Amino acid sequence: MIHVCYALHDTQGTFAKFLGTSMASLLANTQEGVHIHLLHDATLSQDTRAKFVKLVGGYEDMISFYHVTLPPGIYNPMMRSPNSPAALYRLAMGDILPPTVQKLVYLDADTIIKLDIAELWQENLGGAVIGAIPQSLYPTISPHDFPLIKLGKISAEKYFNSGILLIDLNRWRHLAGFWEDSLRFLCANAEILRYSDQDILNVWFSGNYHPLPMRYNLNVYHLRLMRKDYAASSGIYHYAGRCLGLPNGDGYDTLFWEYFIRTPWFGVETMARYTEKLLTPNQTTWSIVSEI
Ligand SMILES: [Mn+2]
Structure with a gap:
């Protein structure tokens, strides 16, 4: 059984479809049994929850829900x-x-998981608590100007992306109080954090994480900037938030839609909205994410 964790905050009820699409790609591309652990908050509606259960049940896999509460x-x-x-x-x-x-x-x-997740699952961590992909592999989104790096608290060469992680959860748990420590660190250092969770994980682990191959975190924003066309190679495609649902009409869009149509969120309405956006220039990506 492969354990996979996702997290969701969905104020408008419009973001879950992206997570659902990632899940569909994950489950469609593996023969292994998968147990999904979904961390969520009060923004998860009954309707959205039912859609996740339906989607995962369709692949005869498992999903568990965990309500996370942040301090006010x-x-x-x-x-x-x-x-x-x-x-x-x-x-x-x-x-x-x-x-x-x-x-x-x-x-x-x-993310869109266009590989058998068993490949990542079987990677050797070499004794490290986590495996991740070095941010230095994406020169267009270098962390050199991140405050924590400018202040010398983390090295830019060792900074990793937190979007895809392989974790030895037993060893992680030995770092007792990690959740509380993280929140304390966040509050005390808010001014110098750029990407909160990623910065915090780097403060904790960048000195001794296991670097994983780039194909487990193919940054679509970077690939588009580099004008690299979608090459259909296997890998984990990371749409890096702002690229999600962005109607470029390119191969990365097609890859997303290939799995979106397998989710309970797919329907005539979303199709119509996407087409409208595709034909309307100068739309910002965030409006699309919230509106599709
Ligand atoms: Mn991301």
């Missing part, structure tokens, strides 16, 4: 970050998931 006021420092509050929920994995989960893949919602 924690959103204020979070607002400095472009991330959803759900980004922080991954920091609670060791505290919230049952002890039977000893190893875990964490996936951002803005």
